[in-house]
Amino acid sequence: MRLVDSPSALEEATALIAASPWAAVDTEADSLHHYIEKLCLVQVSTPSDDFVIDPLAAIELGGLLQLLSQKPLILHGADFDIRILHRFFAWKPKEVFDTVIAAQVLGYPHQGLADLAKIHCDVTLSKKSQKADWSVRPLGPELLEYAANDTHYLKTIREIMEKELAEKGRTEWHRQFCAKLIETATAVPTDDKKENWRMKGSKAMKGRGLALVKALWEWREEQAARRDRPPFKVIQSETLVDIAQWADAHPTQDVALMPDAPRNVKGEHREALNALIQKMDTLPAPKPFLAKHKTPYKKWGEKENKILDELKAQRQILASELNIHPSLLANNASLETVITASPKNGEDLRRAGCLLPWQAEVFGGKILKVFDIIDPTEEAMR
Numbered sequence: 545m546r547l548v549d550s551p552s553a554l555e556e557a558t559a560l561i562a563a564s565p566w567a568a569v570d571t572e573a574d575s576l577h578h579y580i581e582k583l584c585l586v587q588v589s590t591p592s593d594d595f596v597i598d599p600l601a602a603i604e605l606g607g608l609l610q611l612l613s614q615k616p617l618i619l620h621g622a623d624f625d626i627r628i629l630h631r632f633f634a635w636k637p638k639e640v641f642d643t644v645i646a647a648q649v650l651g652y653p654h655q656g657l658a659d660l661a662k663i664h665c666d667v668t669l670s671k672k673s674q675k676a677d678w679s680v681r682p683l684g685p686e687l688l689e690y691a692a693n694d695t696h697y698l699k700t701i702r703e704i705m706e707k708e709l710a711e712k713g714r715t716e717w718h719r720q721f722c723a724k725l726i727e728t729a730t731a732v733p734t735d736d737k738k739e740n741w742r743m744k745g746s747k748a749m750k751g752r753g754l755a756l757v758k759a760l761w762e763w764r765e766e767q768a769a770r771r772d773r774p775p776f777k778v779i780q781s782e783t784l785v786d787i788a789q790w791a792d793a794h795p796t797q798d799v800a801l802m803p804d805a806p807r808n809v810k811g812e813h814r815e816a817l818n819a820l821i822q823k824m825d826t827l828p829a830p831k832p833f834l835a836k837h838k839t840p841y842k843k844w845g846e847k848e849n850k851i852l853d854e855l856k857a858q859r860q861i862l863a864s865e866l867n868i869h870p871s872l873l874a875n876n877a878s879l880e881t882v883i884t885a886s887p888k889n890g891e892d893l894r895r896a897g898c899l900l901p902w903q904a905e906v907f908g909g910k911i912l913k914v915f916d917i918i919d920p921t922e923e924a925m926r
Contacts, residue, residue: 545594545692547683549601557588557595558608564590568618568698571625572678572691579768579775583632584678588612589695596691600679609635618698620644620657622722626729636730643698645721646705649714651867661697664704669693720900745785753792755827759820760784779808791821848883851918855879858910866906873907874899882911 548557561567572585586597586605599605613635619625622642629635647655658669673690683691709715741761749757761784768775775781783806790802799817800810809817844852856870856879863870874882878898885896893899893908 545596545688547596547598547688549598549603551603554597554603554605554608557593557597558611560593561588561590561595561608562611564592564615566590566616566618566699567612568695569612569625570619570691570694571628572694573628574677574679575774576675577677577774578679579772581628582679583628585691586629587691587695589692589698591699594692594696596683596688598681598683600681605633609633613637615639616641618643618695618702620660620694620698620701622725623729626726630730637726640722640726641702641706641718642722642725643701643705645725646702646709646718648869648872649718649721650705650708650712657694657697660701660705661693664701665697667697669697717900717902720902724900743781743785745782746788749785749788749792750832751792751829752795752824752827753788754832755829756788756791756820756824757785758830759824759827760788760817763816763820779806779813783809787817787821791824795821795824844883847918851883851914852879854914854918855882855911858914859907862907862910872903874903874911878903887912887915 546553546557548554568587568589570587571583572587573581574584575581583599586599586608588595588597588608597603597605597608609629616639617637618641620642621644622640626635626637626640643657643660644655647660652659658671661667661669670690670693673687676687676690678687678691706715709718741758743757743761746754746757764775764778764784767773767778771778787799787802787805787809791797791799794801798814799805799821800814802809855874856876859870859873859879863873866873881898882893882896885892885898887893887896889912890904890908893904893911899908
């Protein structure tokens with residue numbers, strides 16, 4: 545293992561990586577420990593070396609990342625790594641082999657790196673440092689070894705899984721999933737950050753209860769930033785929504801009386817939370833939640849819902865035959881889009897734009913058969 549934390553060490557590592565026909569890549573960040581996430585490590589393995597590269601040192605990673613973007617890469621759970629490298633460096637890889645996706649496509653019941661390393665390399669990887677604060681320096685030998693192991697075994701795992709994919713005729717399935725992953729992870733975000741306060745469980749809320757959700761979220765952000773802690777370590781989002789719902793029904797009561805309230809709600813945060821609740825009626829009411837780009841299936845009639853149920857049933861049957869998770873054939877959002885498109889043939893299904901080519905090939909016939917029996921457009925045309 546080579547620690548790369550100086551310009552000269554980076555120059556040497558880049559030259560060695562340039563000579564390699566492939567590279568295995570991983571990253572470590574500190575979002576579990578700090579308010580603003582930092583990229584703390586980039587791990588790169590080649591046939592001859594394992595490099596642990598320190599972005600927090602005085603080194604410039606642009607040249608190395610440009611080099612890596614042109615190489616065949618191996619990653620385990622590539623979505624996070626691509627997103628964080630794209631966010632900090634506008635990085636986009638050309639070719640990725642994701643071992644998690646390979647495990648999913650092959651129907652592995654366990655898809656973690658430790659599971660795959662045990663199965664294919666007969667090694668037991670420690671999980672002890674999974675939640676370490678990777679921004680702390682210096683990094684001890686145990687953390688450096690853990691980081692290096694995240695990429696060290698990926699080449700062997702890939703070689704074995706490539707053969708299994710070929711034997712099952714699923715190489716193209718995996719390739720299409722990985723290509724889609726690259727595009728999705730490097731896409732320009734469309735979410736409005738001003739709406740980040742709309743936490744899970746708050747969509748059905750309105751009026752002063754929804755206003756309190758927003759106020760509680762803003763208070764938590766201030767606390768997290770001041771303490772340099774991730775927001776969830778101040779108070780969980782679920783708890784904030786629970787507080788808002790309870791306070792909406794009990795506006796004059798002390799938050800400490802809320803059933804099953806966490807200790808920090810009754811203790812250190814009690815005064816601040818009660819102050820927000822007391823001015824709940826004066827808070828500006830935000831607009832109710834409006835789903836974006838969501839198929840309005842709740843407005844459908846009986847036929848549309850029947851088709852959705854039948855598509856899910858057919859998906860489950862086929863997934864069981866293939867020994868894969870049903871969502872690999874088509875997730876629920878894709879099924880809803882298909883129903884809206886009401887395809888009559890394979891070309892209609894392709895134009896719906898919600899299935900990968902292999903999904904349309906493997907599952908498309910069953911989808912079209914469902915529409916042969918029940919056409920959701922027939923009732924609307926009458």
